[in-house]
Amino acid sequence: DSGVTQTPKHLITATGQRVTLRCSPRSGDLSVYWYQQSLDQGLQFLIQYYNGEERAKGNILERFSAQQFPDLHSELNLSSLELGDSALYFCASSVEGRGEKLFFGSGTQLSVL
Amino acid sequence: GESVGLHLPTLSVQEGDNSIINCAYSNSASDYFIWYKQESGKGPQFIIDIRSNMDKRQGQRVTVLLNKTVKHLSLQIAATQPGDSAVYFCAENPNSGYALNFGKGTSLLVTP
Numbered sequence: 001d002s003g004v005t006q007t008p009k010h011l012i013t014a015t016g017q018r019v020t021l022r023c024s025p026r027s028g029d030l031s032v033y034w035y036q037q038s039l040d041q042g043l044q045f046l047i048q049y050y051n052g053e054e055r056a057k058g059n060i061l062e063r064f065s066a067q068q069f070p071d072l073h074s075e076l077n078l079s080s081l082e083l084g085d086s087a088l089y090f091c092a093s094s095v096e097g098r099g100e101k102l103f104f105g106s107g108t109q110l111s112v113l
Numbered sequence: 114g115e116s117v118g119l120h121l122p123t124l125s126v127q128e129g130d131n132s133i134i135n136c137a138y139s140n141s142a143s144d145y146f147i148w149y150k151q152e153s154g155k156g157p158q159f160i161i162d163i164r165s166n167m168d169k170r171q172g173q174r175v176t177v178l179l180n181k182t183v184k185h186l187s188l189q190i191a192a193t194q195p196g197d198s199a200v201y202f203c204a205e206n207p208n209s210g211y212a213l214n215f216g217k218g219t220s221l222l223v224t225p
Binding site: 002033035042043044046048055056058085090092097098099100101102103104105106107 | 144147149155156157158159162192202204207210211212213214215216217218
């Protein structure tokens with residue numbers, strides 16, 4: 001158990017819909033990362049937050065947004081969903097948020113039908 | 114753009130043999146490298162890491178080798194066990210950036 005909690009584990013929805021994925025980092029970790037994992041793209045970095053502030057952005061679509069709350073949990077919002085958004089979404093956390101060892105949650109499997 | 118990649122997409126080894134998983138990186142400014150193991154239905158799990166000022170680092174049954182001259186990283190697993198069957202990812206941190214850049218992964222299958 002990495003200490004990173006993600007909910008829900010599975011999400012099935014339809015095209016055009018909006019969903020929210022939730023992540024609680026390890027106790028003491030200030031930084032949260034979101035990654036998308038698909039079969040043909042591997043693990044793609046989406047966005048990072050550190051202590052409530054956005055720190056780095058990767059290949060995140062404009063339809064996607066995230067935030068980190070004062071209690072350090074984070075949410076990833078995916079809107080206007082398309083079939084191609086179906087993927088595993090992972091949250092990871094680290095202490096300093098400078099690209100050191102990340103601890104990953106178990107992921108949310110999103111299926112867009 | 115610069116990226117991290119893997120030489121072999123799949124690797125099959127017999128139980129008890131040693132496994133070697135390779136990874137090439139192209140960003141010469143990368144100063145931190147890490148290996149993760151991902152089992153089916155789970156998130157990536159940390160195995161071992163190495164900084165660019167080192168050539169070799171050993172853990173429990175695993176060794177990571179870094180060759181900066183040819184920009185190559187390898188993970189050696191000694192006495193491979195069925196529980197080692199998983200997908201292995203290498204990742205790099207380009208020049209103390211904020212996020213890890215992952216390769217596409219190598220599937221390791223351990224046969225009895």
